[in-house]
Structures are given as structure tokens and as C-alpha cells.
Amino acid sequence: MFGIVGWGAYVPRYRIKTEEIARVWGKDPKTISKGLGIVEKSVPDLDEDTITISVEAARNALARAGIDPKDIGSVYIGSESHPYVVKPSGTVVAQALGCAPELMVADLEFACKAGTAGMQIVLAQVTAGMVKYGLAIGADTSQGRPGDALEYSAAAGGAAFIIGPKPAVVIEDTYSYTTDTPDFWRREGQDYPKHGARFTGKPAYFKHVINATYGLLEKVGRDVSEYDYVVFHMPNAKFPIKAMKHFKIPKEKYLPGLVVTKIGNCYSGSSLLGLSAVLDIAEPGQKILLTSFGSGAGSDSFSLLVKDKILDVQNKAPKTRDYIEKNKEYIDYGMYVKLRKKLKI
Amino acid sequence: MRNVAVVGIGETAFGEHWEKSLRALAVEAGIAAIRDANIEGADIEAMYIGNMSAGKFIGQEHLAALAVDQAGLVGIPSSRLEAACASGSLAFRQACLAVASGEYDIVIAAGAEKMTDLQTEDVTTTLMGAGDQEWEGWLGMTFPGLYALMARRHMYEYNTTREQMALFSVNGHKNAALNPKAQFPFEITVEDVLNSPLVADPLRLLDCSPVSDGAAAVIIASEDVAKRFENPIWLIGSGQATDNLALHDRKSLTSLRATKIAAKRAYEQAGIAPEKIDVAEVHDCFSINGLVALEDLGFCERGKSGKFVEDGNIERGAAVSINTSGGLKAKGHPVGATGISQIIEIVKQLRGECGKRQVPAEFGLTHNVGGTGATVVVNIFGKELKER
Amino acid sequence: MVHRSSVPMHWRLYESRYNLVGNKCLVCGEFFYPSKIVCPNCRRRGILKRVVFSGKGKIYSYTIIRNAPRGFEKYAPYVVAIIELDEGPRVMGWIVDSKISDIKIGQRVSVVFRKIYEDGKEGLIHYGFKFRVIDENNQLRD
Numbered sequence: 001m002f003g004i005v006g007w008g009a010y011v012p013r014y015r016i017k018t019e020e021i022a023r024v025w026g027k028d029p030k031t032i033s034k035g036l037g038i039v040e041k042s043v044p045d046l047d048e049d050t051i052t053i054s055v056e057a058a059r060n061a062l063a064r065a066g067i068d069p070k071d072i073g074s075v076y077i078g079s080e081s082h083p084y085v086v087k088p089s090g091t092v093v094a095q096a097l098g099c100a101p102e103l104m105v106a107d108l109e110f111a112c113k114a115g116t117a118g119m120q121i122v123l124a125q126v127t128a129g130m131v132k133y134g135l136a137i138g139a140d141t142s143q144g145r146p147g148d149a150l151e152y153s154a155a156a157g158g159a160a161f162i163i164g165p166k167p168a169v170v171i172e173d174t175y176s177y178t179t180d181t182p183d184f185w186r187r188e189g190q191d192y193p194k195h196g197a198r199f200t201g202k203p204a205y206f207k208h209v210i211n212a213t214y215g216l217l218e219k220v221g222r223d224v225s226e227y228d229y230v231v232f233h234m235p236n237a238k239f240p241i242k243a244m245k246h247f248k249i250p251k252e253k254y255l256p257g258l259v260v261t262k263i264g265n266c267y268s269g270s271s272l273l274g275l276s277a278v279l280d281i282a283e284p285g286q287k288i289l290l291t292s293f294g295s296g297a298g299s300d301s302f303s304l305l306v307k308d309k310i311l312d313v314q315n316k317a318p319k320t321r322d323y324i325e326k327n328k329e330y331i332d333y334g335m336y337v338k339l340r341k342k343l344k345i
Numbered sequence: 346m347r348n349v350a351v352v353g354i355g356e357t358a359f360g361e362h363w364e365k366s367l368r369a370l371a372v373e374a375g376i377a378a379i380r381d382a383n384i385e386g387a388d389i390e391a392m393y394i395g396n397m398s399a400g401k402f403i404g405q406e407h408l409a410a411l412a413v414d415q416a417g418l419v420g421i422p423s424s425r426l427e428a429a430c431a432s433g434s435l436a437f438r439q440a441c442l443a444v445a446s447g448e449y450d451i452v453i454a455a456g457a458e459k460m461t462d463l464q465t466e467d468v469t470t471t472l473m474g475a476g477d478q479e480w481e482g483w484l485g486m487t488f489p490g491l492y493a494l495m496a497r498r499h500m501y502e503y504n505t506t507r508e509q510m511a512l513f514s515v516n517g518h519k520n521a522a523l524n525p526k527a528q529f530p531f532e533i534t535v536e537d538v539l540n541s542p543l544v545a546d547p548l549r550l551l552d553c554s555p556v557s558d559g560a561a562a563v564i565i566a567s568e569d570v571a572k573r574f575e576n577p578i579w580l581i582g583s584g585q586a587t588d589n590l591a592l593h594d595r596k597s598l599t600s601l602r603a604t605k606i607a608a609k610r611a612y613e614q615a616g617i618a619p620e621k622i623d624v625a626e627v628h629d630c631f632s633i634n635g636l637v638a639l640e641d642l643g644f645c646e647r648g649k650s651g652k653f654v655e656d657g658n659i660e661r662g663a664a665v666s667i668n669t670s671g672g673l674k675a676k677g678h679p680v681g682a683t684g685i686s687q688i689i690e691i692v693k694q695l696r697g698e699c700g701k702r703q704v705p706a707e708f709g710l711t712h713n714v715g716g717t718g719a720t721v722v723v724n725i726f727g728k729e730l731k732e733r
Numbered sequence: 734m735v736h737r738s739s740v741p742m743h744w745r746l747y748e749s750r751y752n753l754v755g756n757k758c759l760v761c762g763e764f765f766y767p768s769k770i771v772c773p774n775c776r777r778r779g780i781l782k783r784v785v786f787s788g789k790g791k792i793y794s795y796t797i798i799r800n801a802p803r804g805f806e807k808y809a810p811y812v813v814a815i816i817e818l819d820e821g822p823r824v825m826g827w828i829v830d831s832k833i834s835d836i837k838i839g840q841r842v843s844v845v846f847r848k849i850y851e852d853g854k855e856g857l858i859h860y861g862f863k864f865r866v867i868d869e870n871n872q873l874r875d
Binding site: 465478479483484487501545 | 737746767793794804806808811814838859
């Protein structure tokens with residue numbers, strides 16, 4: 001029986017309202033924020049990147065896990081904004097956490113689901129006895145071309161999960177659904193991704209999220225109604241809510257994890273921040289269903305069971321909602337342009 | 346040890362010398378000092394030159410050899426001394442010690458810096474070499490920033506006001522207006538200081554000494570030789586001391602321990618108390634450092650410098666005439682030259698050659714700080730030879 | 734400035750920058766950050782032992798850098814402070830993530846992991862500690 005022994009979130013404190021972005025591009029602010037279901041999104045400071053976000057989230061996960069960092073045998077960071085093309089984010093993070101040198105490290109990329117791919121890898125390693133604990137992180141400082149629809153959602157944040165024995169949350173099973181579906185991509189050397197606009201919906205997001213979820217449910221032999229919380233990847237609020245409706249999941253089961261409305265889409269960190277927000281409030285005995293989505297395309301679905309131990313660790317680090325709600329500072333588009341390095345200086 | 350005296354002085358104007366190189370400035374100051382002493386270049390037995398960072402400012406090391414080469418003095422021993430902004434005073438002290446030891450009778454001590462060949466950001470970066478590179482410089486700290494930390498703390502501990510700090514700059518400019526060698530020979534007001542742009546809160550532009558080019562040189566002679574000169578000014582006390590390099594390692598941010606140690610030594614050697622000092626050139630690279638110097642040198646009580654300045658005690662002819670040259674703020678601060686330049690002002694005051702800014706003076710003091718106070722040199726000069 | 738592009742000069746500092754690793758003299762009991770090579774109190778008789786500091790402390794003094802040196806221009810204005818760590822030693826570091834009105838002498842702060850310096854577009858990115866304001870219970874400030 002293996003699962004999550006500690007989790008941690010991190011979201012930068014700067015926010016820009018989608019209305020402010022709409023103002024600059026002459027769009028109707030109400031239509032935009034209502035259409036996407038995103039009121040505001042997080043913006044990283046100039047000295048923040050996927051590595052710093054990963055370290056902050058992982059330090060919170062370590063605080064909850066209460067384990068010796070040297071017992072972490074593998075670190076996988078999923079992101080599409082690794083600061084280096086060549087030189088792993090994971091080495092910096094592992095060194096900063098005190099896990100080095102006896103461990104396995106690699107950076108992962110699978111659009112917005114590289115973080116859950118990392119969770120599957122470390123779960124497999126833990127189950128196989130290759131490592132005692134493994135650390136999987138999903139974090140991004142997402143890119144969106146100025147003026148593009150993505151600019152309203154591309155945000156920054158991440159969540160980290162330490163997986164091992166005697167967990168606070170058991171990972172009962174996982175199931176993945178993967179096809180070659182080019183809905184969103186970024187070529188080497190390009191600053192911003194391109195996407196297939198409406199093609200990102202039905203043949204991409206919905207097909208993979210729904211099929212992966214069905215696949216998991218069948219694998220574990222449960223009905224979706226048996227879950228207390230459900231989290232789907234959140235490129236915006238509209239997509240996951242539509243998918244929830246497909247499964248007839250009531251609001252109270254998905255709203256706690258629907259963090260996108262206040263922070264935007266943190267790409268590899270998106271569904272994982274939703275999960276960490278749910279774990280912050282989950283009670284022993286509850287079941288959680290998580291399905292990520294990564295363009296290109298694939299979904300990883302997880303069935304989670306909360307154990308009594310969760311009560312001992314929930315308060316050992318800042319909560320996801322603390323990062324979302326506390327200490328935030330609103331910036332205008334000019335400041336946003338500076339912070340996101342869209343100014344050439 | 347033998348007594349020594351300054352028998353010749355020479356300096357360039359301080360400022361932006363676009364047309365002059367470091368070597369040209371150094372030679373100009375040296376020749377002026379030799380002319381003032383009325384000696385021949387061949388009489389000089391050794392050279393000591395203070396320079397902070399020619400290596401970074403103009404890419405030139407091995408400055409000691411370059412200086413004698415350009416001055417036509419090839420052959421004599423020449424040494425470069427470096428202690429950031431106290432480099433000039435180090436050159437002076439080494440020169441004095443060499444003469445006092447009996448090795449030489451006549452030497453030249455110079456200081457020179459060419460700062461304006463770099464852009465401001467690079468000057469800022471280069472000056473940070475005077476701090477702790479690994480734990481201050483690489484964090485993006487600057488010298489105005491370091492002194493701002495001291496200023497903030499002084500304001501916190503002693504209720505020192507922004508206006509009181511500004512008054513130190515105002516005093517310097519008032520004196521510089523009477524000094525043809527000064528970079529900024531004009532007066533400013535407290536309002537000018539308080540309305541100038543913030544550089545590192547709470548310090549503003551007019552709290553800061555400028556980026557300057559300049560050189561200064563003095564001729565030092567042994568007692569027997571000096572007595573043959575018309576108007577020797579005697580070094581009657583000298584102290585040099587150190588402190589932790591990084592500001593965060595200091596026990597206090599509101600006092601420079603090195604100033605206190607160096608001053609104690611200098612006062613003891615001179616056999617006089619601070620009250621006897623008539624005129625002093627203190628190291629006001631930033632206005633706050635001028636205030637701190639007044640306390641550490643014993644001109645006023647600890648924490649009372651703001652009030653001391655406010656009450657007019659540092660003006661010309663008052664309790665102690667501070668920075669009659671204009672100081673680093675208004676005369677200019679070509680870092681390696683500053684220590685020598687301070688000595689020149691005191692020598693001129695004691696000789697009675699300061700014209701409109703002349704004050705009655707029997708004893709004068711120089712206070713030269715390297716970095717944020719990791720090196721400090723204090724010298725005391727007198728018109729009369731003090732029997733050891 | 735050439736030395737800033739040196740790889741080993743920065744790399745040697747990674748451990749102490751990532752986790753506030755300093756040392757303590759077992760003879761006189763004083764804590765040091767950064768690590769001392771020789772105990773300044775006991776010198777050769779001192780025994781220095783590696784210490785990882787908690788990263789919590791309070792602001793001793795601070796300034797806002799508005800005229801930045803090379804390589805830091807884009808960050809200006811930024812807050813640099815001397816922090817008195819709970820264990821005793823004072824360290825220099827940036828204060829980020831905090832309202833300017835919360836930054837004052839005596840305010841409690843805690844470490845965060847940030848980029849310290851980027852060597853242009855092609856060079857290395859160096860990471861380390863900065864500080865942010867926290868409340869009396871060591872929690873994120875509202």
C-alpha cells in the first residue's frame with residue numbers, strides 16, 4: 001500500500017485580472033472572464049521560475065511528510081517551462097531539498113500532464129522497491145503569446161507529491177489514455193506555444209479526460225458517484241465543468257479543486273494544484289478522483305483513498321488556498337509585460 | 346622612527362576628465378607636487394601610489410611601474426597600495442613609514458583613479474569590489490545600498506533625521522563653491538537634497554559622492570631634510586585599522602570600529618584630544634558616513650552627530666571645520682586619489698593657503714575609509730614638529 | 734564583469750546559498766553565516782561544525798536599490814536587507830513577496846528559494862535564498 005506521504009503547493013503572489021488583459025486587446029472583459037471562467041491568474045516574479053516554484057512546493061511537501069530528504073530516491077519534475085533546455089531542473093531541486101547525491105533525477109515534459117506522469121513513475125519505483133520515497137512535481141511558468149487566447153489563462157504555480165509507504169493518501173490505482181493528437185505544441189527555440197483553437201476541445205481535452213476517467217473507473221470497479229472529490233485538468237473553468245457535467249458530478253465535489261478561476265492554468269501544475277487543494281481539506285475515508293490532461297495528447301487518471309494519517313499532516317505546511325488567497329498583489333498589464341519578460345531590455 | 350613631513354603637494358582638478366587618461370592625470374599631479382616642493386624628480390627615491398581598481402576601470406594593472414615610467418622616474422622602487430577608497434591613505438602611510446624607517450629621505454605618495462571611462466552600471470559593479478563580493482556584490486548590492494543600511498539603522502537607533510544627513514552635503518557644497526579644484530563648486534540646499542532622486546532608500550542622489558577622475562600627490566621628507574623646506578607640515582599622528590569586510594558581520598552598523606581604533610592610535614601619537622582639531626577632512630562618500638565619522642572621531646557624542654551638524658558645529662570656523670575642500674561629496678571622489686587629496690587640503694589649511702575657505706588652524710585631521718569601513722586611516726598634522 | 738560568468742566561483746556557494754548552511758564554533762558557541770574558515774574568536778583552537786540555519790529571523794536594516802549594478806537592472810527597484818537570524822548571525826538578502834509597508838526593522842521574515850543571478854541569456858542561472866515577510870506565527874502574511 002503506497003501513496004502520498006506529503007504534498008505541497010506554491011503559487012506566486014502577483015495576479016492580473018483577465019479584464020485587464022482584455023482591456024489592452026480591446027476585448028469585452030465580461031465575455032472573456034465569463035467565457036473562460038477565469039477571474040484572475042497568477043504571475044511569477046522576475047526571480048521565479050519552474051525551479052524556484054518546485055523547491056517551494058517540495059519544501060512544503062517535505063514538511064508534511066516529515067521524512068529525511070536523503071530517503072527520497074528519485075525526483076521527477078514535469079514542466080513545459082524548464083529554465084534550461086539542457087541541464088535538469090531536478091538537480092537544482094534535489095540539491096536544494098537535501099536529497100542529493102544518491103538518487104535518480106530526470107525532467108519530464110508532456111504538456112500539462114508531465115507532473116502526473118512523474119507521479120506514475122515514482123509510484124512504480126516505490127511499488128517495485130527501487131526507492132523508499134519518490135518525489136514528483138508539476139510546475140510551470142506558463143507561456144502565452146501576447147494577444148492570444150492563452151494569455152488570459154497561462155499562469156504560474158506548482159505542486160509536489162512525495163510518494164512512499166505508510167501514506168496519508170493511498171494511490172489505489174492509475175490509468176493512462178494516450179494518442180497522437182496535435183492540439184497544442186511548442187517547437188524548439190520558440191517562446192510561445194501554438195494551438196489548434198477549437199481542436200483543443202472535443203478531439204483532445206474531452207476525448208482523453210473522459211476516456212481516461214472511464215478507464216480508471218473500470219479498472220478499480222467503482223462508479224464515479226462513489227468519489228467525494230473530483231479534479232480534472234483545468235485549462236480554463238469551462239472545460240473541466242463540462243467534463244464534470246458529463247459524469248454528472250455535483251458542484252460540491254469539484255469546486256474545492258477548481259483552482260483555475262483564481263490562479264489560471266498553471267499547466268503541469270494545474271490539476272496537481274487542484275489535488276493539493278482537495279488534500280488540504282479531505283477527511284479520512286474519502287475518495288478522490290484525479291484526471292490530468294496533457295496536449296499531444298494524453299490523460300492520467302488516479303483513484304485516491306484518504307487515510308487517518310492525513311489529519312496529522314494537513315497543517316504542517318501552508319495550504320494551497322493560503323497561496324491563492326493571501327498576500328496577493330494585483331498588477332496592471334504594464335507590470336505584467338515587465339514580469340513576464342515580454343519587454344526586451 | 347624618524348619624524349616626517351609633507352613638503353610638496355599637487356593635484357588635478359576633480360571631475361570628468363574626458364580628454365585625460367589615468368596616466369596623464371597621475372603625472373600632472375606628480376609634477377605639481379614636485380614643483381610645489383621645489384625639488385628635482387631625481388631627488389625622489391621611491392614612489393607609493395594608491396589606486397583602487399585600474400584593473401577594472403581601465404583594464405590596467407601594474408600601475409606602480411606605469412606611474413614611474415610615465416613620470417620619467419624609471420629605476421626607483423614603486424609600489425601600488427590598494428584598500429578600496431582608502432588606497433591613497435595607504436600609499437601615504439607606507440611612504441611615511443619608509444621615510445621614518447630611515448630607508449629614504451624623500452619619497453612621493455600619490456593616488457589616482459580614472460572612473461568615467463566606464464558606464465555607471467559598471468562603475469557601480471566595480472566599486473562593489475570593495476565589499477564582500479560573494480555575500481554582498483553577487484546579490485546585486487551596491488555601495489549606496491550598503492551605506493543606506495547604515496543610514497536606516499542610524500535613523501532607527503538615534504532618531505537621526507533626513508534633514509540632518511542632508512545638511513552634511515549642504516556644508517560640503519558650501520565649501521566646494523570656494524574650491525577651484527572641486528567637481529561641484531556650487532551651493533545646494535537641504536530641499537535640493539531631499540528632492541533629488543532616491544538611489545537607495547533613504548539615501549538620495551545628493552547624499553552620494555560622484556563618479557570622478559583625478560589624481561593627487563604629496564612629497565614626503567624626513568625630519569632633517571624637511572627642515573630645509575620653507576613650510577613643512579608635520580605628520581604628528583597616524584593610525585590604520587581594519588574591521589570585518591562584510592557589513593552584515595559587523596556588531597554595529599552605526600559606528601565604524603576601524604575609525605575608532607585608527608583615531609585612538611593617531612590621537613595618542615599626536616598627544617592631543619579631538620577638541621584640539623581645528624580642521625578635518627572626513628570620508629563623506631555618503632552623507633551618513635560623514636555623520637558617523639563625527640561620532641567615531643570624537644567630535645561629538647555617539648548618536649548626536651545629527652544635532653551636532655544641525656547646530657552649525659561643522660561649518661568653517663565653528664567647533665571643527667569639516668571638509669573645507671568640499672569633501673568627497675562636492676570636491677569629488679576619484680577613489681584612489683581621495684586619501685591624498687584630503688591630506689593636501691589639510692596641508693594647505695595649515696600652511697594658510699586656502700584663500701576664501703581658509704580657517705584658523707593649528708591641527709588638522711584626515712579620515713579616509715575603505716569600503717564600508719573595513720579599512721580606515723586617520724592622520725593628524727601639525728604646523729610644528731612634535732618631539733617624540 | 735568577467736568573474737560573474739565563472740562557473741566554479743558560483744558553484745562552490747550552492748550549498749550555503751540553497752539552504753543557509755553556515756557553521757558554529759563548538760568552543761565559543763558562536764554561529765556564523767556564511768561559514769568562517771577560522772573561528773574569529775578562538776582562531777586555531779576553535780572547532781567549526783556545519784550548521785543549517787532555520788531561515789527565520791527579523792529585519793535588522795533594509796534599503797531599496799534603485800540604481801542597480803550590471804546584471805540586476807531589470808529587477809530594480811528591489812529590497813535588500815540585513816536579517817538577524819534566530820540563531821544569532823546576520824545575513825544579507827533580498828526581501829521579496831512582501832508589501833513594502835510590511836518591511837520595517839524588527840519585522841519577522843523567512844527564507845524563500847529564488848533566482849539570485851542570471852548570467853545573461855546564455856549563461857547559468859544561479860539560485861539561493863531570499864526572504865519574505867511572515868506573521869508572528871511564522872505563517873504566510875495575509
